[in-house]
Amino acid sequence: MEMNQYMSMFIDESNDHLQALNENMLRLEQTPEDIGIVQVIFRSAHTLKGMSATMGFEDLASLTHEMENVLDLVRNEKLSMNGHIFDTLFKCLDALEAMVQDVINGGTGKGDVDDLVQRLKAIVKGDVGGDASISSDADQDLPASLILDQYQMSILGQSIEAGHLAYYIEVKVRDDCLLKAARAYMVFDVLERNGEVVKSYPSVQEIEQEQFDRSFSVYYITQTPGETLQDQLSRVSEIESVTMNAVDKASLEEMEKARGASDQKAAVKETAAAAAPAIPNAPAAPAAPAADKPAARTAPAAASSGGAAPRTIRVDIERLDSLMNLFSEMLIDRVRLEQLASEIRRNDLSETVEHMARVSADLQNIVLKLRMVPVESVFNRFPRMVRDLAKSLDKKVDLVIVGAETELDRTVIDEIGDPLVHLIRNSVDHGVESIADRVGAGKSETGTVVLRAFHSGNHVFIEIEDDGKGINRPKVLETAIKRGVVTPEDAKKLSDDEINMLLFAPGFSTADVVSDISGRGVGLDVVKSKITSLGGNVTVQSEPGSGTKFSIQLPLTLSIIAAMLIKLGSEKYAFPLSSIVETGALKRTDIRTLHGNRMVDYRQSIIPVISLAELVESPDYRDDEETETEMLVIRKGDKLAAILVDEFIGQSEIVLKPLGKYLSGHRSVVSGATILGDGQVALIVDPNTIIK
Amino acid sequence: MAEEMKVIVFTLAHEEYGIEVDKVRTIERMVPITRVPKTPAFVKGVINLRGVVIPVIDLRGRFGLVESEYTENSRIIIVAANDLEVGFIVDSANDVIDVMSDAIENPPEVVGGIKAKYISGVAKISESRLLILLHLAEVLNRSEIIQLEQFGD
Numbered sequence: 001m002e003m004n005q006y007m008s009m010f011i012d013e014s015n016d017h018l019q020a021l022n023e024n025m026l027r028l029e030q031t032p033e034d035i036g037i038v039q040v041i042f043r044s045a046h047t048l049k050g051m052s053a054t055m056g057f058e059d060l061a062s063l064t065h066e067m068e069n070v071l072d073l074v075r076n077e078k079l080s081m082n083g084h085i086f087d088t089l090f091k092c093l094d095a096l097e098a099m100v101q102d103v104i105n106g107g108t109g110k111g112d113v114d115d116l117v118q119r120l121k122a123i124v125k126g127d128v129g130g131d132a133s134i135s136s137d138a139d140q141d142l143p144a145s146l147i148l149d150q151y152q153m154s155i156l157g158q159s160i161e162a163g164h165l166a167y168y169i170e171v172k173v174r175d176d177c178l179l180k181a182a183r184a185y186m187v188f189d190v191l192e193r194n195g196e197v198v199k200s201y202p203s204v205q206e207i208e209q210e211q212f213d214r215s216f217s218v219y220y221i222t223q224t225p226g227e228t229l230q231d232q233l234s235r236v237s238e239i240e241s242v243t244m245n246a247v248d249k250a251s252l253e254e255m256e257k258a259r260g261a262s263d264q265k266a267a268v269k270e271t272a273a274a275a276a277p278a279i280p281n282a283p284a285a286p287a288a289p290a291a292d293k294p295a296a297r298t299a300p301a302a303a304s305s306g307g308a309a310p311r312t313i314r315v316d317i318e319r320l321d322s323l324m325n326l327f328s329e330m331l332i333d334r335v336r337l338e339q340l341a342s343e344i345r346r347n348d349l350s351e352t353v354e355h356m357a358r359v360s361a362d363l364q365n366i367v368l369k370l371r372m373v374p375v376e377s378v379f380n381r382f383p384r385m386v387r388d389l390a391k392s393l394d395k396k397v398d399l400v401i402v403g404a405e406t407e408l409d410r411t412v413i414d415e416i417g418d419p420l421v422h423l424i425r426n427s428v429d430h431g432v433e434s435i436a437d438r439v440g441a442g443k444s445e446t447g448t449v450v451l452r453a454f455h456s457g458n459h460v461f462i463e464i465e466d467d468g469k470g471i472n473r474p475k476v477l478e479t480a481i482k483r484g485v486v487t488p489e490d491a492k493k494l495s496d497d498e499i500n501m502l503l504f505a506p507g508f509s510t511a512d513v514v515s516d517i518s519g520r521g522v523g524l525d526v527v528k529s530k531i532t533s534l535g536g537n538v539t540v541q542s543e544p545g546s547g548t549k550f551s552i553q554l555p556l557t558l559s560i561i562a563a564m565l566i567k568l569g570s571e572k573y574a575f576p577l578s579s580i581v582e583t584g585a586l587k588r589t590d591i592r593t594l595h596g597n598r599m600v601d602y603r604q605s606i607i608p609v610i611s612l613a614e615l616v617e618s619p620d621y622r623d624d625e626e627t628e629t630e631m632l633v634i635r636k637g638d639k640l641a642a643i644l645v646d647e648f649i650g651q652s653e654i655v656l657k658p659l660g661k662y663l664s665g666h667r668s669v670v671s672g673a674t675i676l677g678d679g680q681v682a683l684i685v686d687p688n689t690i691i692k
Numbered sequence: 693m694a695e696e697m698k699v700i701v702f703t704l705a706h707e708e709y710g711i712e713v714d715k716v717r718t719i720e721r722m723v724p725i726t727r728v729p730k731t732p733a734f735v736k737g738v739i740n741l742r743g744v745v746i747p748v749i750d751l752r753g754r755f756g757l758v759e760s761e762y763t764e765n766s767r768i769i770i771v772a773a774n775d776l777e778v779g780f781i782v783d784s785a786n787d788v789i790d791v792m793s794d795a796i797e798n799p800p801e802v803v804g805g806i807k808a809k810y811i812s813g814v815a816k817i818s819e820s821r822l823l824i825l826l827h828l829a830e831v832l833n834r835s836e837i838i839q840l841e842q843f844g845d
Binding site for chain 1: 724726727728729730731735737738739740743744745746747749775776777778832834
């Protein structure tokens with residue numbers, strides 16, 4: 001079968017399921033008693049197993065299969081979760097992730113899972129790391145997964161009493177068997193002609209879907225003697241072995257004892273009446289392959305998507321890109337049409353253009369939203385990471401996520417993960433102190449790392465704030481001098497913030513002992529260069545003793561923004577409207593000079609005055625020739641500044657275009673460009689670079 | 693075996709230069725250029741090429757030749773290489789010719805005042821006609837721009 005076309009679907013869905021598994025495992029760790037969560041985890045694992053088996057990723061399938069066995073016990077309350085099981089399951093998730101990653105990278109998805117499989121099997125067998133709560137197995141070496149419920153138990157009991165023969169049969173299919181399900185069906189066929197299957201493991205549906213390894217087992221009631229049956233079963237081709245164990249009253253009783261006695265008595269009485277009519281009905285349950293199949297197929301799918309799953313489709317990001325490009329071309333034409341309509345002054349033309357403008361504004365909203373993804377999709381892997389980190393460092397750390405719903409362009413989302421991982425690791429490793437140190441400093445034992453995302457102006461900010469010991473600035477300086485990052489003379493002149501920024505210098509690490517978590521010294525400068533390449537910026541604030549805050553500023557790339565267009569001599573510039581506080585006029589005489597800086601009174605405060613003409617080195621406009629100039633008040637955070645311009649053109653929706661790679665990395669006041677209605681390129685001024 | 697190579701021919705200060713045809717996207721007449729502040733002098737700014745903003749550099753300036761007024765014949769050659777798209781302003785561009793690979797010789801140290809590192813070879817078209825083939829990767833090398841910018845700071 002041609003699998004390639006399903007590969008991307010497999011990868012996407014596997015990632016979704018792995019993410020769901022991780023999240024739910026973390027939730028379960030908080031509330032280990034909640035069987036509802038176990039059900040959800042079980043369904044995810046089950047779906048993942050089915051998908052991997054279908055795609056032929058054996059190792060993935062076998063590992064999920066074993067996980068499922070453990071979870072099955074948990075969800076049937078035969079096993080209660082403990083630290084050992086959690087750790088093992090988390091390790092399994094890591095292994096699964098590694099294998100899926102291998103598949104994504106074009107590998108075969110193979111991984112060494114034997115060790116984990118053994119550990120899971122041990123858990124199923126009852127070795128749960130000390131505090132065992134699993135029921136001990138019955139006589140024979142029955143797999144715990146094949147535990148009978150009271151109802152099936154009573155059927156067996158009554159059949160034996162009535163003189164029927166009961167068997168526990170284990171069938172092994174040959175290794176090279178191609179149609180396992182078909183062979184299994186033939187086995188069931190033989191069995192059903194001779195008696196009744198009480199219980200099978202895996203379930204009949206799973207066997208039909210080939211969701212079993214090489215063997216399956218059944219509890220079986222018959223009147224045919226064992227040898228005859230064995231003979232008939234062995235004749236089915238490609239069957240390696242058939243093991244039959246007779247189940248007698250004694251072994252049944254032992255099994256019953258194993259399953260807690262309290263509810264047992266009542267149940268036996270209850271089911272005794274039901275048992276008789278139930279036996280004739282039993283054959284309906286197993287193998288009716290054709291009819292059952294669709295139902296069985298849809299069940300896991302429906303279950304995995306959950307009740308209130310959003311209805312979504314997956315779209316290739318390139319299609320969205322081309323949609324965006326086409327739309328931005330149309331937007332340029334729209335602006336052009338609006339200009340023409342205002343020149344031609346014909347009512348019906350103006351009305352049509354106006355209507356088109358309204359429709360395209362709606363369309364624009366939709367197109368833009370298509371590309372936006374909540375940062376949640378990056379953030380949701382961090383709780384797990386922080387948990388593991390804190391555990392391995394023997395610290396207590398709470399991760400608080402704020403603003404996970406903040407939306408960011410997909411391309412930025414894809415790139416921002418690694419830098420964030422690094423910064424969070426850094427905060428947990430270097431920021432938050434050990435428990436003893438925290439108590440000594442009069443803080444709570446548990447450190448807090450806040451991961452915060454929010455929109456501000458034309459940017460999205462992501463902050464990572466810890467309440468740890470803060471940056472040890474003298475030590476940073478000492479190291480920086482030792483490593484030759486700064487000279488001792490320069491070091492004396494550095495401000496606190498500048499010292500903090502030394503952390504981002506290439507080849508810098510302050511950790512005394514280099515741990516495997518962070519502190520390889522290659523980290524933070526890589527973070528900085530990555531964020532810079534995304535058109536963003538990273539800063540750090542730190543208060544000794546009370547914590548450190550890393551702040552990442554990211555652009556909302558590839559989007560359409562509302563902007564104020566202004567003229568400066570022969571040139572046109574655009575300012576993002578989001579950063580403009582006010583527009584107004586300013587008399588030359590109102591500008592005062594303080595310490596060599598030009599300032600102006602603005603609403604009871606004094607703000608700096610900046611000449612755009614000087615900033616962009618305008619070839620044909622100088623504002624000191626004017627007695628009164630137009631002024632834009634812009635804002636970055638809580639800082640304001642007045643920008644002197646020549647003339648306002650007006651507000652417009654503009655399409656952000658990159659300046660071209662050749663000029664990227666170019667440090668300037670210009671953040672991008674846009675194409676105006678007349679086809680000319682206007683540059684977009686980045687207010688964030690103006691206000692330092 | 694000599695291979696044939698198609699080359700776009702353009703002129704710069706009375707010399708003939710060539711760029712392989714598969715590196716050239718289009719050749720445009722002069723259009724209004726928007727100046728980008730704080731860039732090296734040879735970066736003339738950006739143009740709108742059918743909805744895409746593309747940086748334009750003056751090839752004379754890039755090679756340290758004297759820049760001249762643009763004329764009717766001036767052209768912008770849009771090249772794509774190293775993942776970059778850049779427009780080159782040249783004096784004129786009007787020919788596509790075939791060059792045999794065995795007619796290409798290694799560049800001498802200095803050709804027409806241009807440093808050898810920008811040149812991948814010199815093709816002899818006829819007895820009296822030489823064509824200087826550009827080494828695009830070097831011409832588009834941004835490290836020099838970055839140095840220039842830092843110098844400007």
